[in-house]
Amino acid sequence: MKKDRNGFGGYLSLEDAGSTYTAEEKATYLQLELGHLKQALFDVPLPPWPKTGFEEEDTVAAPGRVADYAASVEKAFGQEDGAPFSGVRHLVVVNQYPRIGDEYGNGFVHRRVKYYLEAGVQVHVAVVAPNAEPESYVYDGVPVLVGRGAEARELLRSVDYASISSHFLNIFMWEQIRDDLEGHRWFTFMHGFESRRWVRTIRNYRSPEPLSNGIKDSLTRQRFWREVLSHPNGPERVVFVSRWWRRGSQDDLELVFPAQRSAVVHNVTDTDLFRFQEKDPEQRYQILWVRSAANLNYAPDLAVRALEALRETRFWPQLQVRIIGDGMHFGAFEEAFADDDNVQVERRFASQEEIARLHRDYGVFLVPSRWDSQGVSRDEAMASGLVPVTNAVCAIPEFVDDDCAIVAGPEDVTGMVEGMVRLFQDPKRFQQMSRAAALRVAEQSGPEHTVRAEMRLMGMLREHDGHPATPVAGKES
Template sequence: MLKIDPADVYSYLDKWPEKTNSTYAVTTQKTEGLAIKSVQQKKEAPPIIIYQDNKKIYKDVLKPDATMTAKLDGKTSGSLQLQQVIVGFDTNNKQVFSVYNPLGSEMIVTFPESAVSYAVGLRISGDGEAVLSEFSLKSYNQPPLVSKKELFSIRSDVDYLLITNVYPEKNNYYQNMFIHRRALSYKERGIKVAIFRLNTSPSIGYYEYEGIPVYMSGDEELTRLLDYRSYKKILFHFITERMYEAVNKSNARTTPKLIWVHGYETTKWYRRWFNFYKDASSLRSALNQAPGNQRQLDFMHKLYSSNDNTIKFIFVSKWYKENVAEKDANAIVKNYSIIHNVIDDQLYRYEPKSAEQRKRILTIRPFASRTYANDLMVKAILALKDQPFFGELEFDIFGQGPLFDKEVEPVRGLSNVHLHNHFLSQEQIAKQHKSHGIFLGPSRMDSQGVSLGEAMSSGLVPVTTKVYAIPEFIDETCGFLADKEDYLGLAEAIEDLYYNPKAFLEKSEEAAHRVRYQCGKDKMIRAEVKEITESSNEKVLQ
């Protein structure tokens, strides 16, 4: 990462303990690298940390005017996720610092002045195996500020900076994957972007994911980066006040800004009533978060109402802009475009369905909250159970999250309901699309419904709910829209498709056609690229 050679290299691939408790069984073995096996004893167990050599404290390594970098690399399988852990101690061996570095990343570690020693560990979550090829700290005879400027100079060919909260990485490729796919599409068209993942760490990490450069750090380093180098335009996804203020404090305060609004960042907390109405603790948690939600909405009001002509907004749906974003922030947005989320119709290719495929029903959803209405999906299946044709149907339910076991329990014993407690890659999703005919995806809140659109692109008929922006993308010509909370309506849609194979084939073809016309990859990316590359004296038609 740095041009000069390190003065010292400290490798930590040996002397790792094994650990078994009520949540995890972890075994380690020194090979050419470090082999790790993790078995999660308890579903949805929180991550654990194991420390090298009984949390040995390494002294006389940290030098005040030297740069320390940390790197973790290797390969993993299953759902296992690993992060490098570095903790710092003062002269009394009191912990004064900690940082987590993901697999595949190299980080300039910013220890506080009070830190004189450190220990190293591994943060472990999930099931699977790993072989680590590198767990190192390196010391360079170069001041940290010089090293950071060197880091900021990497990929000097990049013209645009995209700031967001999370981004895919080697060990965790689900985080904002849709943003990464945008970045790859821009790259195909000659638009080179770098990513800044804003967190709260004073240290700064760097990695490349499928050729896209990614920085990770807090607001201070974001400001420093923008003071050091300039970009033609700054792009935001899931904007927060911290992101905006870090940019505003820098030399980039007058740089043109494009802000994508997806929904979560501009929605009042009580619209998600379905996540907390069932028990007091969930309600208390929601109420505790309400002040933070209001601060975010106040910030969005300020942005929406601003006369700053360097700011422009991109909304993924007209309905969401008018009925949620502007209402909840109590503002009218002046400078904006509507560009829907991209549906990759090249990956999700349309192949004409057979009438038999109307009997194969697919669900691919997170089980992280009640937003995704998986309980309605399960109730719809149960409502079909006594129908004479039920035995001819096959259901495949894919997903992962803390609600999975609880929500699928009522259908666990049904022989034609197949439960898959894991996520799928984009390519695996496309493969599942090919063998199914109906996508069962109810919702309680959605600014578009990307998974529905992806299924439509492959020719699946969507069976979903008439809530929020979904009717902007689906109607009776290409799918079914049940009323809010109406699981019987979902079941009736599947029954209707069973008894009307011709209608199924017509809706399938129309679904694939509509999504390409409305949200097709080439059309949406061309619109976004035009927004990104327009200069201040040009105007993109809305």
């Protein structure tokens, strides 16, 4: 494997599998021998998660914590003290949730929760993590209960929910809630990280040890999901954020998700916050990049190279570029454009509200990628009317085409630059693509086609309208 300045940037050659085999023989023995070794591995149950040391303490304290939390939810929901609840409840179990100072923590889960609440559903949010300090807090009007699992178990035992959803399910979360899921309708969402194979992000491995750990993690996930799907309390449905990722997860986990146990519902784009505003033709010269540069999945290096190539065109003096973000690779922007007066580089976090305001000032959203199971930030920019500049990799062609985006091939910086130059040369085309981008998102990833669909799927809404489902009599909180 060849190493470059970005880590492992290439793939092993089949020649490394032996010089005396044909290509067919190499493919055959690699697949079959790997399959034999995996079967032996999968026959051994996963070891239990190490004890946190707080099990007894948490079990004793959980009923009180849950009672206090339930009271805070009822207060937030406008429910009178002691009044019986006649609506629909839903529990969201997640590994982290946004909070002040950490707004990026699964923000797209929070957006779902806000829509659930707007539809009249009483939502409980339980964060389950091994190193969590038990507490409760309110973020943007949503009461959140944090713990190491005992609180989530108490909720499952004491509250009647129309359904349960989980995001970023992992071994620890599963072990905490597994036995108490019996009798509940449980749906788990597959965003990408939960099932992704190490080779999808090979460029992020910068030395042999992380690479080895990545391979081990992939094998562990393959074993884990076999246990989850075969368990009597396994999910009613596994919900994927794109059709491509349903296929990709099957490849990565080497599992088949039957149609009756899977569904595809895209992540929602808040088209009220990210609303379309007609673009002035001059805004085609305004380029925005707002994204994490923590790894190479989102290709910050390709964004740098594309802007450097634009610097060599006659359009560069007309361009205004703004870069906002942070992460391991963000320094490449700072280094490359320190002397460019028309490039503003800001190492910081930008809130959703600020990003929506930024969208109104810019016309082109630079969003190259090497891996996306959907691409929420791109969809948000498109909803605002920005023309995205991206790559035809993974699920991205499921959400964009040449009518609404500049879509280059994988690693194709030249294609991205040539597409932007064509946009600079054709203001009418720019405005047409801007409108098409907003329309594409509204028709594919707007609330009615995403959150409303998943709420109906999970029994929170009646099948054909937006009204809360009839509650099921049972446990009382």
